[in-house]
Amino acid sequence: MSTPATPLGSSINAPLLIIDEDQNDTKMNLNPLSKLNPPPNPCSRVNAFSSSHISDESKTIVAHVKSVLVFQLTSGSTKNVEDMVKCANNAFFTLDFLGADYKSFYKDVRHFITYHYDLLTAERQRAMQSFPTEMKTRYENAIVCANDLKEEIVQIQGHIGIVMKKKENLERQISDAMELIGKLKECVAVLKQEEGALNHEKQKCVVAYEIAHQEAQNICSQAEAVKNVLREIDQRKNAALNGIESVTHHLKSLQF
Known part of the structure; x- marks a missing residue:
């Protein structure tokens, strides 16, 4: 049988001290x-012997005594802690008389009664404990505040x-605008290519224009020179015609 954990506020060899709620806070009971009698020290017994030397009849009685005590404690018929202690002491007296080694059984019984004592003490203290008005007000205020915040x-x-x-x-508009900007950038890139091609074509035309213009100027200069020559020739021609006409008129005017 495994040993249960020691109940709160008590130990196997030390009795619990409690504060009586109805008396002064400094008074301890x-x-x-x-009052629970512990098993005697085996060394203190005059005729100490192990449980293995107990007769079969005594073993049967020991088992029966333990069984009766367990029934009295666990059946619910004994709820008062003092009555539990009395029943346990009676059983321990018989076991001690029979010379049984019941130290482990004693620990289990003590734990059981201690748990019941702790339970009754907690229930009594819980019944006496009232919910503070101030705490209730704070709780209600906290609930109202929590609801408002909710x-x-x-x-x-x-x-x-x-x-x-x-x-x-706005993110969709930005996305659409970015898409439009991307398309416009593509158009700008195409136009830049066209602009570059046109500038190149323009440069070729400028060079050709300069050549043609220079040639035109040269031709114009040549034409001006030809015009001057022709003018001079026309002047000589006109002068010759005038001379011929004048001489002809003069000759015709002569009378022989």
Whole structure:
């Protein structure tokens, strides 16, 4: 049989001390467990012998005594701790008389009674404990505050939803604008290529123009020179014609 954990506020060899709620806080009373008789030290017995030397009849009686005590404690018929202690002491007296080694059994019984004592003490203290009015007021205020904050959280969450929708709308607009900008950049790149080609063609035309213009100027200069020559020739021609006409007129005017 495994040994149960030691109950709170007590030990195997030391009795519990409790504060009597109905008396002065400084007055201490021993609990009923202090009346529980521990098993005698085997070395102190005059005719000490091991349980293996107990007769079969005595072993049967020992088992019966233990069984009766367990029934008295666990059946619910004995609820008063003092009565439990009395029953246990009676059983321990018989076991001691029979020379049985019941130290382990004693520990289990003591633990059982101690747990019941702790339970009764806790229930009595719980019944006497009232819920402070101030704490109740603080609790109610905290509940009201929590509810108000909950409503505020719901409202804020609603505003967050509206803001998120606006943000998503703007993000879509930004995405569309970025897509449009990308297309416009592609158009600009194409136009830049066309501009480069046109500038190259223009440069070729400029060079050709300069050549043609220079040639035209040269031709113009040559034409001017030809015009001057022709003018001089025309002048000589006209002078010759005038001379011929004048001489002809003069000759015709002569009378022979």
